[in-house]
Amino acid sequence: MTQVHAFETVAIHAGQEPDSSTGAVVVPIYQTSTYQQDGVGVLRGGYEYSRAGNPTRTALEECLAALEGSTYASAFASGLAAEDAVVRAVCAPGDHILIPDDPYGGSLRLFTRVLQRWGLSASPVSLSDLDAVRAAIRPETRLIWCETPTNPLLRVPDIAGLAGVAAEAGALLAVDNTFASPYLQQPLALGADIVVHSTTKYIGGHSDVVGGAAIVRDAELAEHIQFHQYAAGAIAGPFDAWLTLRGLKTLGVRMDRHCDNAERIAAALDAHSAVSQVLYPGLPSHPGHEIARKQMRRFGGMISFRLAGGEQAALDLCAGTRIFTLAESLGGVESLIEHPARMTHASAAGTALEVPADLVRISVGIENADDLITDLIGALG
Missing domain, CATH: 3.90.1150.10 (Aspartate Aminotransferase, domain 1)
Structure with a gap:
């Protein structure tokens, strides 16, 4: 959409133009694994294999990016899949991240029982205390992982303040925006580098689909995340993407x-x-x-x-x-x-x-x- 519109309008139209061949108003479910090529390496519409890209997933990604004020989004099989891809795209073994001192249990498990074995260290800190955050940063700190509001204690860290602390340290700020949804809060506009959602929750909105998303401001970072998604395969399937996109319309x-x-x-x-x-x-x-x-x-x-x-x-x-x-x-x-x-x-x-x-x-x-x-x-x- 070239013209700037209100949130509710963008949610219904971004990435969702009527189908060019049939005029279908709702984005079709492209339930296919592969695509005919017009010649060796000559792709029709840029699609070759649905792990790399699928038109239904593309529509969801374009809509999510628009709602978070960006142009780069990747739709994943779950929120934790998105989280894992983001951390691996940003960090390397030996790096350090800061996490909330009241994190979502699944995130805690990922950071301390999965990624720790990969060589990542994570330290909990009260993200509502910017001085404590500054004191917890190490030379190898690469990422500050924030939830706001937090799950389950509903604390509200200052996104703009954390973005400033992260920038001072040469680190990135990732915000899990699941509890707020892009309707209530837009972390990228407040200075965050990365936004993650469990689209299972408010974005899907009907308890009938599991999914996740990562939205970023930087093209190079987006490319790294997309590479990890393609290499590891944690993609949103076409029907899941369609259900999630349906949910977005009424968010x-x-x-x-x-x-x-x-x-x-x-x-x-x-x-x-x-x-x-x-x-x-x-x-x-x-x-x-x-x-x-x-x-x-x-x-x-x-x-x-x-x-x-x-x-x-x-x-x-x-x-x-x-x-x-x-x-x-x-x-x-x-x-x-x-x-x-x-x-x-x-x-x-x-x-x-x-x-x-x-x-x-x-x-x-x-x-x-x-x-x-x-x-x-x-x-x-």
Whole structure:
């Protein structure tokens, strides 16, 4: 799209022109593994083999890049596949990265149990403390890996501040933008070098597809990531790309409803005697509230909260809801509830990074807000 349009318009049209041969308004699913060549090495449309490129995946990548304010995106088989490719494209054995001190459990497992054997070292640090980040940087630090808001403690590191620290050190800043989605936050515009998504979550939005994406500002870095993707083969298949692209079309309207519902639920939880603390950036009491106001459009659909009754109260709540489904993942149209210490973040158990046992995380869906509040408050007792 040559003209600059609003987010919702770009989400529906970027990379998605009507099919030139049939006029189909929706991008077709190019369910093919290979492509006829017009001569030896003469490719029609640049496609030769679907590990290297597929028109459905290209449409998704063009749309994702446009929504994050870039021109370079790669769609992967999962968010962790994108994360792995980014780290391997940026780093080499012997390099060092900084990670959040409350990282997503899958990221922690990748950094400490997979990439460590490859020769990469990773140090956790509070990314909300820029002085602590500066102090943790080493001569071999190549990458700062940021989540904001973080999973599951909903901390809100300052992206622009971290970008400045990274630049001072000659390192790159990668931001996992999964919780916010490109609708609520655009890290590249704030100075980040790399954005990663689990497109399984808000971008797909319907709990029916697994995928990931990496979006970057620099053409050379994009080429390195694409090479790692091609060499290792962690691509988004055409049907998965099609489902994800379908989800992108409604991202803006869904995120507005997620945020509307979450703001009401956070207020209700904050007023309940069984809840000792609500972790939601939209609450003025949240320590990252002002940063979130500065770098996010709204505050998102994820809420974590601690129960005054401890771990057993958290487990009872997870078992007691009827509309909130006990399940891992997030970002779908349906509301989910989980116990991070025993579910998504079990890989951190027994370490300095383990999450509180009394913590509950909810992904607020787009159901009726009154129904959701009644469900939660009723289960709290």
